[in-house]
Amino acid sequence: DAKTTQPNSMESNEEEPVHLPCNHSTISGTDYIHWYRQLPSQGPEYVIHGLTSNVNNRMASLAIAEDRKSSTLILHRATLRDAAVYYCILRPGGSYIPTFGRGTSLIVHP
Amino acid sequence: DGGITQSPKYLFRKEGQNVTLSCEQNLNHDAMYWYRQDPGQGLRLIYYSQIVNDFQKGDIAEGYSVSREKKESFPLTVTSAQKNPTAFYLCASSIDSGSRETQYFGPGTRLLVL
Numbered sequence: 001d002a003k004t005t006q007p008n009s010m011e012s013n014e015e016e017p018v019h020l021p022c023n024h025s026t027i028s029g030t031d032y033i034h035w036y037r038q039l040p041s042q043g044p045e046y047v048i049h050g051l052t053s054n055v056n057n058r059m060a061s062l063a064i065a066e067d068r069k070s071s072t073l074i075l076h077r078a079t080l081r082d083a084a085v086y087y088c089i090l091r092p093g094g095s096y097i098p099t100f101g102r103g104t105s106l107i108v109h110p
Numbered sequence: 111d112g113g114i115t116q117s118p119k120y121l122f123r124k125e126g127q128n129v130t131l132s133c134e135q136n137l138n139h140d141a142m143y144w145y146r147q148d149p150g151q152g153l154r155l156i157y158y159s160q161i162v163n164d165f166q167k168g169d170i171a172e173g174y175s176v177s178r179e180k181k182e183s184f185p186l187t188v189t190s191a192q193k194n195p196t197a198f199y200l201c202a203s204s205i206d207s208g209s210r211e212t213q214y215f216g217p218g219t220r221l222l223v224l
Binding site: 032034036041042043044045046049087091097098099100101102103 | 153
């Protein structure tokens with residue numbers, strides 16, 4: 001299975017940008033990169049996904065390295081409500097059921 | 111509003127008892143999933159279903175059972191064979207199990223053993 005590596009935790013100050021890294025050196029050409037986040041005692045929620053090109057939506061931006069072996073989730077201005085565990089997962093082409101590792105716990109300081 | 115509902119929010123199980131966790135979705139999704147989450151850990155897949163009347167085991171299916179008689183519903187039974195059931199259980203659905211599809215999660219059920 002294609003695997004991802006994320007730091008266990010990161011810290012940020014409110015109103016500052018946050019860059020959450022994810023390494024996926026064994027990614028294959030048809031693997032989509034998905035990001036989810038989980039607030040305390042809630043189910044995960046979708047943040048963003050991409051294949052090759054950088055992606056933007058109202059929640060965040062996803063920057064994908066040219067060789068696709070790493071990606072970065074960018075929160076442009078962190079708020080206290082962004083404190084959560086962020087999961088980076090790969091979804092291979094075709095039917096596949098994603099697994100979620102430990103993710104990165106983001107701490108946002110006021 | 112469309113979404114996924116799970117009930118109950120908290121569930122207590124006695125030793126040797128089977129309990130059933132409810133998961134309902136009104137998103138018209140074909141695929142549904144059950145995950146287990148232990149404190150400080152990621153999500154582990156218990157069972158998934160890609161279509162009505164069909165389901166497959168995930169990584170930790172032992173001690174659990176499911177049914178998928180209706181598209182909207184995917185209940186999970188925690189049997190007495192599951193010796194350590196205390197965990198946070200999450201149900202999810204997606205349009206199908208394709209690689210581009212987003213998963214939508216319910217609010218979860220926290221199961222505790224008395």
